Each structure stands twice: as structure tokens, then as C-alpha cells.
Amino acid sequence: MTRQLSLPVGKTTGGKVNNITAVVPTRSGSERVKSKNTRPFAEKSLLEYKLITLLKLKENGYIQDIVVNSDCDESKRISEQYNVRFIQRDDYLASSDAPITDYWKEVLTNVETEHSMLCQCTSPLISYETYVKSIEMYRGKSLLGTELVKDYLWKGDESVNYNWPDHPKSQELSNDFWKINFGIVIISSEELSQYNNIKTPNTQMFPVPDDESLDIDNMIEFELAESYYED
Numbered sequence: 001m002t003r004q005l006s007l008p009v010g011k012t013t014g015g016k017v018n019n020i021t022a023v024v025p026t027r028s029g030s031e032r033v034k035s036k037n038t039r040p041f042a043e044k045s046l047l048e049y050k051l052i053t054l055l056k057l058k059e060n061g062y063i064q065d066i067v068v069n070s071d072c073d074e075s076k077r078i079s080e081q082y083n084v085r086f087i088q089r090d091d092y093l094a095s096s097d098a099p100i101t102d103y104w105k106e107v108l109t110n111v112e113t114e115h116s117m118l119c120q121c122t123s124p125l126i127s128y129e130t131y132v133k134s135i136e137m138y139r140g141k142s143l144l145g146t147e148l149v150k151d152y153l154w155k156g157d158e159s160v161n162y163n164w165p166d167h168p169k170s171q172e173l174s175n176d177f178w179k180i181n182f183g184i185v186i187i188s189s190e191e192l193s194q195y196n197n198i199k200t201p202n203t204q205m206f207p208v209p210d211d212e213s214l215d216i217d218n219m220i221e222f223e224l225a226e227s228y229y230e231d
Contacts, residue, residue: 023068028070037072108187114188126183130208142186144184145184
């Protein structure tokens with residue numbers, strides 16, 4: 001039990017923030033995996049598993065609210081089933097034509113708290129404990145889930161993170177290269193409006209554990225993630 005759990009919800013102390021709304025975005029027009037957020041996945045759906053984790057965070061005082069932001073009727077039905085607030089997304093902002101920055105503003109600032117946490121259903125392996133760690137690390141400045149890149153990177157004909165023709169072991173590669181994992185994003189409305197991006201000059205990088213970092217982008221990844229739940 002952390003000290004934060006004894007605080008009134010929505011308050012801050014010692015730099016910790018818990019007036020956070022968890023935002024779960026879905027849309028009806030997923031292209032590579034049809035209806036991927038609401039289709040059968042193990043015993044439930046990706047959206048249901050995400051809501052179950054977030055409801056536990058809310059119950060324990062780590063977040064103040066949960067909303068599902070979508071144009072999807074099935075997402076609305078599931079939200080109502082779990083007694084979670086639903087925000088109807090504009091058709092254009094739910095389309096592939098909308099710029100990603102407009103999408104971020106729509107889903108992350110259309111809440112009733114100062115801070116919001118983007119929780120993608122397509123990152124179904126992120127655990128309750130990892131969400132807790134990210135929230136406890138958040139100090140009011142943009143926090144992004146990241147993955148350390150330990151691959152042999154090239155730009156054109158030049159190696160980027162090792163001195164070819166030397167070939168180090170992968171664990172000996174530079175620790176300077178990271179990629180953003182969109183499974184966890186926490187940011188204030190003020191900072192998002194100021195920089196028009198979830199990445200800001202003040203961003204905290206939060207390493208997502210390797211075994212939780214899978215992002216579903218195709219049917220193979222969908223079935224791989226499902227196998228974790230079925231095991």
C-alpha cells in the first residue's frame with residue numbers, strides 16, 4: 001500500500017499526481033484487424049481486459065476517472081456494461097485522414113481532469129503493476145512508455161549504433177536508442193496544448209518491460225497476445 005492511496009482522489013502531494021483520467025481510445029474503422037478492440041479475445045475482448053485493469057487502478061486511488069473515446073457502438077455498449085463514461089468521437093477524428101496531433105488533442109484533453117493517461121487496447125500485456133509504476137513516476141510533465149532498442153541499426157550505408165565491420169553482441173550495443181511505446185502516455189492538458197505533441201522537451205521516458213511491450217498491429221500479433229491470456 002503506497003502513501004498515495006490514503007490521499008483524497010484528485011489531490012497531489014510530494015510531486016505525485018493522481019487527478020488523472022485514463023482514456024481508452026477505440027474506433028470502428030480499424031484496418032489491419034477488423035474490430036480488433038471489441039472482437040473476441042481469449043474470454044473477453046481487448047477493451048474489456050483494459051477496463052478491468054483500469055477499474056482496479058481507480059478503485060485503489062491511482063486515477064480519478066476512466067473514459068472510452070470512440071465512434072464504435074460496440075465500445076459504447078461495453079463501456080455501459082462496465083459503468084465507464086463514454087465520449088462520442090467526431091467521425092473525422094475517428095478516420096485515418098485526421099492528423100495524429102488532432103487525434104491526441106481530441107482524446108487527451110476532452111476530459112474533466114488536468115491530466116490524462118492514454119491506454120491503448122492494442123497494448124494488452126501492460127500489467128496493473130506497470131501502470132502503478134508509471135503513475136508514481138509521473139510528476140506533471142509528459143511521460144511516455146518506451147522500449148530500449150538493441151538492434152543493429154543502419155542509416156543508408158552507415159551503421160548507427162556500432163562501428164562496422166566490428167560486430168558486438170547485442171547486449172553490448174549502445175543504450176542511447178529508444179522507441180516510443182504508445183501503450184502508456186501521461187500528460188497534462190496544458191502541456192499538450194503548449195507543444196501540440198505528447199513528446200515535449202520535458203518528457204520522462206518510462207521503460208515498459210519487454211514482456212509487456214507488444215503492440216497489436218496485425219492478426220499475427222493479435223493471436224500472439226491472445227496466446228498469453230489463454231496460457
